[in-house]
Amino acid sequence: QKEVEQDPGPLSVPEGAIVSLNCTYSNSAFQYFMWYRQYSRKGPELLMYTYSSGNKEDGRFTAQVDKSSKYISLFIRDSQPSDSATYLCAMSVHGQFYFGTGTSLTVIP
Amino acid sequence: GAVVSQHPSWVICKSGTSVKIECRSLDFQATTMFWYRQFPKQSLMLMATSNEGSKATYEQGVEKDKFLINHASLTLSTLTVTSAHPEDSSFYICSARRADTGNPGNTIYFGEGSWLTVV
Numbered sequence: 330q331k332e333v334e335q336d337p338g339p340l341s342v343p344e345g346a347i348v349s350l351n352c353t354y355s356n357s358a359f360q361y362f363m364w365y366r367q368y369s370r371k372g373p374e375l376l377m378y379t380y381s382s383g384n385k386e387d388g389r390f391t392a393q394v395d396k397s398s399k400y401i402s403l404f405i406r407d408s409q410p411s412d413s414a415t416y417l418c419a420m421s422v423h424g425q426f427y428f429g430t431g432t433s434l435t436v437i438p
Numbered sequence: 439g440a441v442v443s444q445h446p447s448w449v450i451c452k453s454g455t456s457v458k459i460e461c462r463s464l465d466f467q468a469t470t471m472f473w474y475r476q477f478p479k480q481s482l483m484l485m486a487t488s489n490e491g492s493k494a495t496y497e498q499g500v501e502k503d504k505f506l507i508n509h510a511s512l513t514l515s516t517l518t519v520t521s522a523h524p525e526d527s528s529f530y531i532c533s534a535r536r537a538d539t540g541n542p543g544n545t546i547y548f549g550e551g552s553w554l555t556v557v
Contacts, residue, residue, distance in 0.1 A: 337481075365548070372444070372531050372548035373482075417482070419546070424535075426546055430481035 332356055335418055335429030344438050348405040352418035352429045355399065359420040359427075362394050364403045367415045367431065376416075377403070408436045441465055442534050444549030451522055451556055458518045459552045461532030468534035471515035473507060476529045476551075488515050512537070522556040529553055 335352045342348055350364075361380055365373035379385045382396045391404040401420075405412055413436050418429040441464040451457045461471055470489050474482040486502075488494040488509035496502045504526075506518040515534075519526055531551040 363546070370529070370551070370553070372442075372533075372551045375547065428482055428484075433479070 332427040333418060333420055333429045336432055337430050339433040339435060341435045341437060342408055344408060344410060344436055346408050346436075348403075348408050348412070348434060348436075350403040350405075350416050350418075350432050350434070352401050352420075353399055354401070354420055354427075356420075356422065356427075357396070357399065358422045361421045362392070362401050363419040363421070364390075364392055365417040365419060365428075367417060369414075373417055410436045410438050412436050442468075442532065442547045442549040444532055444552050446552060447550060448553040449555070451554070453523055453556055454521055456518055456520045457522055457554060458516055459530055459532075459554070461515045461517070461534065461549050463513045463534040463536065463547070466534075466536040467512035468515075469512065469537040470535040471509055472533045472535075472546075473505070473515075473517050474531045474533070476531060478529075482531065485517075519554065522554070524556045527555045 333354050363378040364376045366376050367373040377392045379392050379394050382394050385392045389406045393402040415431040415433045417431040420427050443462045443464050445460045472487050473485045475485050476482050484497050485500045486494045486496045486507050488507045490509050490512050494507035509515040529551050533546050533548045535545050
């Protein structure tokens with residue numbers, strides 16, 4: 330079983346839709362949860378990170394962690410064509426990082 | 439945010455030659471740097487982890503003699519693809535772990551990636 334599971338998509342939504350991206354994990358020791366955005370032919374950039382369970386909001390983005398279910402989500406409100414990218418979740422414990430495979434998102438104008 | 443610079447952004451080389459890719463952390467010290475390979479529309483594949491001043495740790499299936507990694511300073515790591523062949527053509531990405539923060543959530547930063555085409 331992989332440490333981190335992420336549906337690769339692709340996911341296609343109309344502009345303005347609410348997008349939900351998700352990852353599940355198996356290691357209950359994970360403490361930090363990150364979301365990265367990768368545009369085509371570019372390196373990933375850190376979007377948000379959260380510690381332990383709960384929600385964190387940054388503009389149109391909300392990261393949610395449910396440690397009891399070993400499930401994390403990234404919500405994008407009022408999605409824009411510029412949000413079209415691959416989104417990778419990542420988790421860490423004891424300095425080790427584990428990445429999901431990434432979900433490809435396309436927001437259609 | 440922290441900046442990781444990768445150079446060159448793209449390179450074309452002849453089969454059999456060697457190519458060096460540099461990864462620099464511009465505004466922080468990186469105790470650890472990671473090298474990834476990514477094929478089109480696929481996920482990041484970790485190739486190796488390098489710690490400053492010590493030998494790199496390679497993932498299973500990655501040839502250490504083919505992909506030479508040097509991490510000579512806290513701000514620079516290099517990946518050399520030796521005797522490159524067309525099947526080595528790929529997108530290579532580095533990431534750096536900054537040493538000056540106690541918050542693991544914001545310690546990993548990626549370079550822009552380097553496209554290698556071997557002809």
